[in-house]
Structures are given as C-alpha cells and as structure tokens.
Amino acid sequence: MRRIRTRDAFCWGVLASMLTAGAVAGFAKTIPVDDRTVTHVLNRIAFGPRPGDIERVKAIGIERYIDEQLRPERIPDGGMNARLAALQTIGMSSRELAEKFERPAIEARKEKKASGDAPTPDEKAMQQKANSVVVELSEQKMLRAIYSERQLQEVLTDFWFNHFNVDARKGADRFMLTEYEREAIRPHVLGKFRDLLEATAKSPAMLFYLDNWMSADPNGPHAEMRPPRVVRGPFGRPMVMAQPPRMPAQGKNAPKGLNENYGRELMELHTLGVDGGYAQRDVTEVARAFTGWTIQNPRQGGGFKFEPRLHDMGQKVVLGHVIKAGGGEHDGEEVLDILAKHPSTAHFIATKLVRRFVSDTPPPALVDRAADRFRATDGDLREVMRTVLTSPEFLAPEAFRAKVKTPFEFVVSSVRALGAEVTDAVPLVRATQQMGMPLYQCQPPTGYKDTADAWVNTGALVGRMNFAVQITGGKLPGVVPTTLDWVNETAAADFSDATRSTIAKATTPPQIAALTLGAPEFQRR
Amino acid sequence: MISRRVFLKNGGFALVSLGFAPSFLARTAFAQGRTVRAKQLIAIFQRGAVDGLSVVVPFGEPEYYRARPSIGIAQPNSGEHAAIDLDGFFGFNPRLRSLKSLWDARQLAIVHACGSPDNTRSHFDAQDYMETATPGVKSTSDGWLNRYLQARHVEASTPFRAVSLTSQLPRMLQGTAPALAVNQIGQFGIRGGQSSDMMSASFESQYAAAADSVLNGTGKEAFDAIKMLKVADPAKYQPENGADYPRSPFGQALRQIAQLTKAEVGLEVAFADLGGWDTHVNQGAAEGQLANRLDDFGRSIAALVADLGDRMADTVVLTMSEFGRAVHENGNRGTDHGHANAMMVIGGGVRGGHVYGKWPGLAPDRRYEGRDLAVTTDFRDVFGEIVVKHMGVPDTRTIFPGYNVQPSKFPGLFI
Numbered sequence: 001m002r003r004i005r006t007r008d009a010f011c012w013g014v015l016a017s018m019l020t021a022g023a024v025a026g027f028a029k030t031i032p033v034d035d036r037t038v039t040h041v042l043n044r045i046a047f048g049p050r051p052g053d054i055e056r057v058k059a060i061g062i063e064r065y066i067d068e069q070l071r072p073e074r075i076p077d078g079g080m081n082a083r084l085a086a087l088q089t090i091g092m093s094s095r096e097l098a099e100k101f102e103r104p105a106i107e108a109r110k111e112k113k114a115s116g117d118a119p120t121p122d123e124k125a126m127q128q129k130a131n132s133v134v135v136e137l138s139e140q141k142m143l144r145a146i147y148s149e150r151q152l153q154e155v156l157t158d159f160w161f162n163h164f165n166v167d168a169r170k171g172a173d174r175f176m177l178t179e180y181e182r183e184a185i186r187p188h189v190l191g192k193f194r195d196l197l198e199a200t201a202k203s204p205a206m207l208f209y210l211d212n213w214m215s216a217d218p219n220g221p222h223a224e225m226r227p228p229r230v231v232r233g234p235f236g237r238p239m240v241m242a243q244p245p246r247m248p249a250q251g252k253n254a255p256k257g258l259n260e261n262y263g264r265e266l267m268e269l270h271t272l273g274v275d276g277g278y279a280q281r282d283v284t285e286v287a288r289a290f291t292g293w294t295i296q297n298p299r300q301g302g303g304f305k306f307e308p309r310l311h312d313m314g315q316k317v318v319l320g321h322v323i324k325a326g327g328g329e330h331d332g333e334e335v336l337d338i339l340a341k342h343p344s345t346a347h348f349i350a351t352k353l354v355r356r357f358v359s360d361t362p363p364p365a366l367v368d369r370a371a372d373r374f375r376a377t378d379g380d381l382r383e384v385m386r387t388v389l390t391s392p393e394f395l396a397p398e399a400f401r402a403k404v405k406t407p408f409e410f411v412v413s414s415v416r417a418l419g420a421e422v423t424d425a426v427p428l429v430r431a432t433q434q435m436g437m438p439l440y441q442c443q444p445p446t447g448y449k450d451t452a453d454a455w456v457n458t459g460a461l462v463g464r465m466n467f468a469v470q471i472t473g474g475k476l477p478g479v480v481p482t483t484l485d486w487v488n489e490t491a492a493a494d495f496s497d498a499t500r501s502t503i504a505k506a507t508t509p510p511q512i513a514a515l516t517l518g519a520p521e522f523q524r525r
Numbered sequence: 526m527i528s529r530r531v532f533l534k535n536g537g538f539a540l541v542s543l544g545f546a547p548s549f550l551a552r553t554a555f556a557q558g559r560t561v562r563a564k565q566l567i568a569i570f571q572r573g574a575v576d577g578l579s580v581v582v583p584f585g586e587p588e589y590y591r592a593r594p595s596i597g598i599a600q601p602n603s604g605e606h607a608a609i610d611l612d613g614f615f616g617f618n619p620r621l622r623s624l625k626s627l628w629d630a631r632q633l634a635i636v637h638a639c640g641s642p643d644n645t646r647s648h649f650d651a652q653d654y655m656e657t658a659t660p661g662v663k664s665t666s667d668g669w670l671n672r673y674l675q676a677r678h679v680e681a682s683t684p685f686r687a688v689s690l691t692s693q694l695p696r697m698l699q700g701t702a703p704a705l706a707v708n709q710i711g712q713f714g715i716r717g718g719q720s721s722d723m724m725s726a727s728f729e730s731q732y733a734a735a736a737d738s739v740l741n742g743t744g745k746e747a748f749d750a751i752k753m754l755k756v757a758d759p760a761k762y763q764p765e766n767g768a769d770y771p772r773s774p775f776g777q778a779l780r781q782i783a784q785l786t787k788a789e790v791g792l793e794v795a796f797a798d799l800g801g802w803d804t805h806v807n808q809g810a811a812e813g814q815l816a817n818r819l820d821d822f823g824r825s826i827a828a829l830v831a832d833l834g835d836r837m838a839d840t841v842v843l844t845m846s847e848f849g850r851a852v853h854e855n856g857n858r859g860t861d862h863g864h865a866n867a868m869m870v871i872g873g874g875v876r877g878g879h880v881y882g883k884w885p886g887l888a889p890d891r892r893y894e895g896r897d898l899a900v901t902t903d904f905r906d907v908f909g910e911i912v913v914k915h916m917g918v919p920d921t922r923t924i925f926p927g928y929n930v931q932p933s934k935f936p937g938l939f940i
Contacts, residue, residue, distance in 0.1 A: 257855045459706045460692065462714065473718075499734065520735040521735075
C-alpha cells in the first residue's frame, strides 16, 4: 500500500508539472491504469463502463482517453446515425416542427371548438403527434448517452442543458427544445462560454421560457397577449400553452411592460450565481437592456429577432458599467460581455463543474484553479474541463463513487453495463421519469440538483431496485441485455464483501445482475 | 402484548395470516393504546409564488383596483365572478368557494401580509428559506419540519411518521430524522413476480450491511415502509363523508394522505405540493390560469378535510408559497415576483373565520420597496405557533435557529 501511495504522490507531481507546462497529450502514461481508477474515469467522463471499455482505456492510458474525449469532433461516431435514424424529428428545425407537428394539433383543436364537441379521436392523435417531438428528443438523449463514443460531449450536453434549463411543458417550448439542444447547447459544450451564453440568450426556447420575448419598454408601443390554454403534454402531464402576442403593429390599446424574469435568472443561474454580487437594480437594468430581444413568430417556430419598437433606448447601468443610450440590440450583447468576464461567473461555473465531476463538496483549491483557468482562457470550456479532469482531486481515491447517480445516470449506466441492445428507448425514458427525473421537464429554471440529498430517498430507491429487476429480467420491451455476467464480474469488483455475498446467494443470471445493479455501490459513480 | 393484540384486532390488520409483525408495528400499537391521539400536521407548498392578492382579495381597498385594472377580482355581490365576502374587507377568489364552509365553521384561518424578512425575489432562494426557516442563510443543511421531528422524539416512531407525497423529498423534510418520499403508496415494494420476496430480502440485506451511511439509512427506511404498507393495503381505500377528490395529482396526493392517516401507521407530518403559480403572463381573474389552479387547490383541500372528519380535531393543514406577487399587474396581464403573501391554517383546534396579521395597505407609500405587499407577520411566527400550540413542542430553539419565537408574536391562531 505504502509503495503505491508514494508512486501516486509522484504521479500527482508529474501531473502538476505537466499542467504548468500546459501540455498533457503525447506524454507517456503517468496515471495508474488499475481497474478502479479506470472505472472511476468511465463513471465520470462517460455514463459508466460497457463491457470492453475498461480494457480499451487501459490500452491507451487515461491521459490519452481524456484528451480524446476533449476533442469529440475527432472521434468517429458513425454508429449513432443508424441508432437515431428512426427518430424523424431530431434533425428538424423549429419551423419545420411547428409546421408538421404543432399546427395539425392546433387545427384539430380549432375544429373541435367549432363543433363544440369533446376531444375527437383526430384531435387526440394530433396532440399525441405534437407530444412525440419531446418523446423523440428524450429517446435521442437516452440513445446518445448509451451508445455515443463521444461520451464526455454527452455528459456535458446533459450538464449544460440543465444549467440553461428550459421546461418542455411551457407552451411552444415543446417543439423548440430539439433545435435548442442541437444548436445552442451541444456545439458549444467544449467551446467558449461566451458563445454558449449568447446562443442560449438568443434561442427562441430560452426567450420563450423566461418570458423575455414579450418584455417591452414600458414607454414604447407594445405586444398584446391572449390567454393561455392548458393541454395534455408528454406522458399526460398538463402543460400551459401561452399564446403568442400580436406584433406591435397589430395591437391597439396594448398593455406595456418590462419582464424581469430572464434578467434575474441570467445573473442568478446562468452566470454570477445568487451570491455573485448583483442587486435588484441590476436585475431591472439588465431586463431593460434585453427589451426587444424577441422571437420572429413563435407559433410558427421563427428565430431570434430584435424588435426596436419593444426596446428601451435609454442608458443602462449594469454592475457599475454604463451602457450608453441608443445601443439597440447591442445592449444585450454588452450585458453578456460584462457577465461572462465577471470573476463571480468564473467561480460559479467552476464550482458547478467540479461538483458534477468530482464531489458534492467541491474542493476549494480545485475550484480556484478551474476558475483561474476560466479567466485566463477567456472562458474556454475545453481548457477548464482539462484542468478539472487532470487534477489530483479528480483522480483521488476519495472521489471514487463519491457521487450518487441521478436517475438518468443510473438508467444509462445500467443499460451500458448490460451491453443492452435498445430498439425502443421509450421504456427507459419512462423509467427515468418514474424515478423523479422527467427528461426535458424540469419545471424551475434552476434545473435538477446535482447533489446526493436530492436523489436519495426511500421511494426513489425502491424505484431503482425495481428497475434493476425489470431490465435484467427482460421486462422492458425493446431493451435486451447481451450479457448478464459482465456487470457482476467486472463492474462489481470494488463492491463490499457483504454486497457480494448477498449477490452470490442468487441462483439465476438475471437475479445476480439485478442484485448488482440495485446494490448500494451501483447507485454511486 | 395484550394491548397490541387488541389494537391489531380493532385496527383491522390481518397480521395473523401474514405470520409476522414488524417491530415498528408493535411500537405503533403501544402508542395507539394511549387515549390521546397524536397531533398531525399536513403542510402544503404552492410552488412558484401564488398571487395572494387574488386568493384573499382586499376588495375593501380602492388601490387594489387601481393597481389591477385587468386582473382584479370584482367586489362581492357584483355577479358570478365576484369575490366571496369573508369579513367585509377581504374576500376569497370565487374559485375557492369549496373552502367557504370551512371559513363559516370557523375552522379556517388566514394570515395575510405574511412572509420572509429577506428581500429575495428568487423562487429558488425563497423556497429554500421557507423550507429551512432560516431566511438569508443558505448554508442550513436541514428543513424545519425535519428539525421538528428531531426535536420531538417519539418512542413509537414508524417509517410513516413523516411522509411526502412527492417523488423527491422536499427540502422542508430533509435532515437526520427519517422521512419518506413516495408518489404512489399503492405501488410501493419490490415487484419481481414469483421471486419478489427473495429479491426484496436480498436487497434488504445488502442495504442493511452497506457501509455507505446515506444509502444504508435510506435502505432501511425503505424496507420498513414496504412491510408496513403490505399490512395497510392501500388498494382498498374508500374516502368517507362524501369526500370528492379531484383527479389531479394534488387531489390524489391528499387522498393518499387521508388514507395513510386512517391506516393508523403513525403519520404525524405529511407534505404535498403543487406548481403552476408563477403567473407572469395572462394570470386571469375569476377565470383563467390562476383560477383553474385555485379550483383544484380548494376542492382538494375541502375533500381532505371532509374525509378526515373527526380527525380534524387533531390535525392542522397549513398552506404556504415562497412569496407573493407585485401589487401592480405587469405589461402582460400577469404579475411579477413580489413579497408578502397569504397563508391558510385549517383545523378543528384553529380559531378560524378570521384574517390574522396587521394589514399594511396597498398605497404606494405603504408598499415594500415601493412595489410589493409589505410583510407584517414573519412566517416563522405562524410555523412557531403551530409547533408550540398545536404540536406541543414548547422549546423551538433548535427548530428555528437564530430566531426568537415568542408567544407574544404569535398571530393567535390557537387558544
């Protein structure tokens, strides 16, 4: 033991000097490639190991694996196309989705209204079709997490979507999230934070979710609203359909008003953090700066548009910075510059990343180094991730299985551990929802919590054990395990003797696998 | 043992045929042997900040109608969309008519202009503060209801002492005292066909042996609860006294709370929540978005109270929401985040039929930060009075750390 520790300490030293030199790739293997460490890396950078993954990482070394994952565009991932081929909506634009999926539902509803009848079979079918957009998006997320070779990209897409959370149940967002994740989130997860921030700020999904699209200068000409409707959303969950405003030219005697929702959440949740040093006055000023950032025609899936008639042309003062009068669309961009460069933002983002990848109680020294890297690189997320993933804290044994899996992580890692062939991801999406984590349907803009306390409770724990029994017993339609032995033989290597002896008493392979996936150790990563 | 047998017989549990009696059931049995029934608290959280000025409408104040030209609720006796008069100054939203009989029976009290001393208008923070009952302090690790459970040690504690009808345990119930989160009590257990019992036993021993203290403790609670529900058989539940629960998730949550209460499984604190109150846009008035949510809210609570019948003598239902909404309607016929709000306290022991708290008025110079209803009652004084007077815990120092709970500051909800 002692010898190993000394060697580890030596490795951290080497690692540290490599970091100082700013070079990681190309070095000889320096991180020990024992099974536990490799499993840990695959539990964090990926959604857990599949049969064969541990050997593959061992063969190339952990540094090279991390370096490869930081360059997802260079990783061949052709297999994904075949897996996703049946999901016809995931490549469509919001405009196309509105046209083909949303409009038929609206028209069917109109017909019903005209005839004054109860929902017709046709209307129900159209409603289901509209809901299928979010269902397919969820299937896509599940399948990518299970099968993509670009695992870190998928882990980070999950992280950043949650950071910039939008709830699919809010009206038009149900057909906007497909484009949102595909174009605003995924391409930027290893890019510049400022680009990611602007992509979300200008996305119709976020503009709609946090109401900025209808925020207006109280003294200008205005949009007019119509009352929202409540309809059945994906899996029968109720959702509110807000109606789009008529454009300013159409509205007479239109109400006027500033909406602070986005301004507040932008600072509290997206950039500075709630203790990041802003006041109510800043919220109002930011909201004024973003007036006029709206959507071309939300119900038809239109894109971002700056509408000068909604914009407050006056001077704004944000966190002490003066934004001169008459800036127009540029006001919002200036606010994003101020926020992206603010030290509180670097610290807040670093804290959240370290919490996700290392521990529920982020080591302060690592948070500081990651925040420093954020500032030094102008918010280059690839470099911030490199700092986190190559840190001694990330690879320290204390970090092993320190995180409780979210229901999504638990489901995906189970499927991967069984090498399962998934021909229908819907049962997996549904199972994740039943464990308390409906995909794309997290109501508050905070997103889901990333700490154990949110996910460890009696009801959800029983749900996990039941999922383990179902999936190993072949009871999930469209999900067929290809090996029931691997998970117990390999992934359970570090389980306690007590857990292993209980598993050993089971007699059939499905029971053995179920007791492995449902075991306390497998609930952690 | 005699008292246990008597209880089991009277309680209607078919334990004999099951051939086992979990130790906690014996403890409940002894507890029930006493003549005094345990007090119960049912906490309801309206997440998203309900507009208290549209729930308990200050129709006696002209400023209300000036601030809300399109979403104000009309004065009583002005048609079917008018407020329901409560005391000549305040009125219920017309969609809360299901609660009016409780008001008339003096079982429902309102505390208006109630809230947090902290000025946050963030849902996240304000909910956190209300659930931890430490406004302004984010580092509090546990919720106030959990600290109540810690403070009032109960010998006969069961896995159902504290139950949240949600898929995740709310902050209010998080902490070192055990609490159960369960969405559907009828589906609770390991479902593995013929091998269910074997799998359940194996998982139980895994978690019992786990060195992982978090999962070990939660696992133990889970298996205790599974055994207990097996005995209580939730599938056969029939509401009483004509209680008609809405089919909404909230209505069904309250139905399950009544069911657990009557199963005598030791339920002391129950929690349910419902969202959809964040009405920035097209809030509506007597009809529309908010009114529809209130209809579900009111009818569900009315059904619960009817169903519990005589048991309401020992029960308090408390409703809360993280903050109120701005006095002025916004540019989208909605309301933005505000400050003080209205709470409801319902129960047989409550001095109902009265709106408690000092009314600060809505005139611009009377508002908080010039825009919101001002707080005149700290929400901890409401929680505190319930804990002291209803639940019977005189020393609240550990429950409300950093706050001096004094009977002189209580609104006066109980005698």
